[in-house]
Amino acid sequence: MNETATEETEEERRRHRLAVWRGSRRLLWRGPVDRPLGERLTALAADAGQVCDPDGTPDLYGDGVVGELERRVAELLGLPAAVYFPTGTMAQQVALRCWAERTGNATVALHPMAHPERHERGAFGAVSGLRTVHPTREPRLPTAEEIADFEEPFGALMLELPLRDAGFVLPEWDELTKTVSAARERDAVVHFDGARLWECVTHFGRPLAEIASLADSVYVSFYKSLGGLSGAALAGPAEVMAQARAWRHRYGGLLFQQYPAAVSALLGLERELPRLPSYVAHAKRVAAALTDAFHEGGVPWFRLNPPVPHTHQFQVWLPYEAEVLERAALGQSEETGVTLFRRWFTEGGAPGMSVTEVTVDSAGLEWTPGEVREAAAEFLRRVGIG
CATH class of the missing domain: 3.40.640.10 (Type I PLP-dependent aspartate aminotransferase-like (Major domain))
Structure with missing residues (x-):
């Protein structure tokens, strides 16, 4: 009975996080579940003609x-x-x-x-x-x-x-x-x-x-x-x-049959592949802005890994429990509509250390370095730093 209740609670938490992220007005990236099922299906059907013959045989x-x-x-x-x-x-x-x-x-x-x-x-x-x-x-x-x-x-x-x-x-x-x-x-x-x-x-x-x-x-x-x-x-x-x-x-x-996945892959090659260099370039700006914000906020220890991202994804390490950081991140998303960080994890790290992965895609291109610093300062305030 207790195990079932725990599982239900975890599922409720997952659904809550998803609803909050979907409702955010600003994110560094939009994940595969950030858009409702119907919206994705409608978009796929509308865009398929760009990469294949919609009247062709599946x-x-x-x-x-x-x-x-x-x-x-x-x-x-x-x-x-x-x-x-x-x-x-x-x-x-x-x-x-x-x-x-x-x-x-x-x-x-x-x-x-x-x-x-x-x-x-x-x-x-x-x-x-x-x-x-x-x-x-x-x-x-x-x-x-x-x-x-x-x-x-x-x-x-x-x-x-x-x-x-x-x-x-x-x-x-x-x-x-x-x-x-x-x-x-x-x-x-x-x-x-x-x-x-x-x-x-x-x-x-x-x-x-x-x-x-x-x-x-x-x-x-x-x-x-x-x-x-x-x-x-x-x-x-x-x-x-x-x-x-x-x-x-x-x-x-x-x-x-696999045509929905294949069509979405062709659309990705057509649309996202040419954009990836811009995501990588902007991830470097985002990482630099986070570094500045953590220094200015007096974070006792932090690490961006690597310090200058090699791709459009990188890690952020902070010396706090994952539950504390995730609560601050979700609260920021829910109350301000700005999602800077998502999930935090402690596995594989030292005690008291947590890590999150940051991705920058087309949504992140809208952020200026100043806006990243402002969002990071708000996040740190919610953690209790600075």
Whole structure:
């Protein structure tokens, strides 16, 4: 009885947060659930004609608009072929399984903060028989030296670009190319977990195709940066992608129809992809304004990670309990209509330290640095600082 009551309370809190965020007049970003279901469906139907023929035949088992999306992704990444997947988890399971069959080595080297290690319930080992090893535990991607000196062989090196749980961090271009070369010298293939690869262009100063060309295979997401409903793509050599299609079927990923998700992905490529550099540039201004506000507000300790964002997302760390910070953030949203921060978390951090993720998208472009500082000062006042 008590457990049910607690679950109901948590659900009520979730619904309350969502209602408050939806009602905010100013946000740094609008999340996928910030718009009601009917509004999203209406917008998708109204905009579909920009990327496909609304009078055309819906897809069946991956043809039609899904096939067009695959061709578009392969073209953007400069790779021979691409395969659509309903989830990134499945796409990467299949990618690393295919490479294990081809290399004869089922060991995958990746960061312990990588998404498969942190957020997929050990799926690599439980589902695909893969074994993972960690060349480094530092909150950054492995260096060339760490790859070259690692004590045991591995068949594939998986690099998450950017490394989300470490703060959406990226290496410098020269560092990345050296790390890839070190893996090649060990006869390992290289796979990019590029769920957020789309926004790496600014940091690397290279086009998408040049970045993707470093890897043997690349996974990209359609909802994390592009605002799609769901879905992912795996791109690489044509013969490997043909093998991936077979495994996609075995994993249950060959869906009968997927046109809503595919259309939303094409719209994301058309609309959001060209805007991402402006989001990255403005995220740097937002981060600088937050830093100024925290200094001016007398915060005893804080950290923006990284101090200058590598993408349009970054972490903010403060020395207070998550409940205190979240209550202040939600109160600010509800009473002023301004949402600066959303959820705060303590897991993975030191006692008394909490972290939130900040994203800047088209909604955030409306904020001036002065407005960010004002919102941060109001937030600190509600926390009890300054």
